[in-house]
Amino acid sequence: MAAGSAVVRALETLDGGGAADKINLIPQDFFAELCEQIIQHLNHKIPGVNTAELCQRIQTSGIEIGVGDLAKIANIVSFLFSTAARNNLSTEELIATLGNAVSALPKHALQVIRHVWNEQGKSISVSEDAGNMATVGQFVDIKWKLGVAMSSDTCRSLKYPYVTVTLTVADPSGQITDKTFEMTIPQFKNFFRQFKEMAAVLETV
Template structure:
């Protein structure tokens, strides 16, 4: 009975992988060195285990590019989504390492050998630890705040004015979206706007202290 259930789940996974155009992602995975791909898989496992808010594909992409590999953050995000789907689906269906690797090999013939080795190792080490409950999936509908930074600048010119010289604050946010991708968002505020922004944070902190 267990074998029949696993076989049926493997078929579902294989069809879903085909629908995700994993073949296209496989071409990009081939560009990523094994150590970086292993790090990506480890981050995804940690995210699925709710140990980190998401996968920082922008930061990882920058390090991969620094090593001399030409890949953009959009392609890396697609790879992360595919691997995350792979692991979460395998966890929900309790697939063994061999079932997962066999299904993946049948569905994606273009997947490079080093990627299969990494997936085998990561799933063998951490596959049983993933708990993807229905409640957890239902809760993961909103983004999650990760980090905030700010810096002070001075606007020197614009299209309508040669010399402005007014101070402004740039706020940079890291936010994990529901899929687990960490994205960077930034916006500028005038000093009065930033002071109001800061005041509202102080008000929230004061309310939280009473909870």
């Protein structure tokens, strides 16, 4: 079965990268939340999976796992779900494939995948050109704050204002990340002017 071989390839990647061991560290409730977010993302209900925020909460609970490892797990699980949806796998077919493909996948992870897929698997619709559509990131949120630079190594008293902007974006794989940058007041005014120009163009569409 093509779907089965695709799942096997994903799980070989999981084993090779040690992600299965990392899944074993994640408590069942956090892994369930990760799977829920992935399903919602595949259903276009949320722009992406906030692995950074989830990783921080897992670390706060005393589990040592990096955001890169969690992102890798999210990508693999997302691939598993989208492959299963594309091939209309039933819950039993998916679990059987997972069970035959890799023995290292923790039992609690299989239980979560079984439950999530049984409850929501049929709701996922993966179009043939879905992969082609997701070639750029998606804007999620923007935050900004005004600051004043007081001093530097070469100048004791600067006191010039600047704007710090944080853009929250979902990359093509569905991972949500923050991009932060600073602008001088003239740069920010130019930035604002370009947004006004975009808004004016959009009003004519």
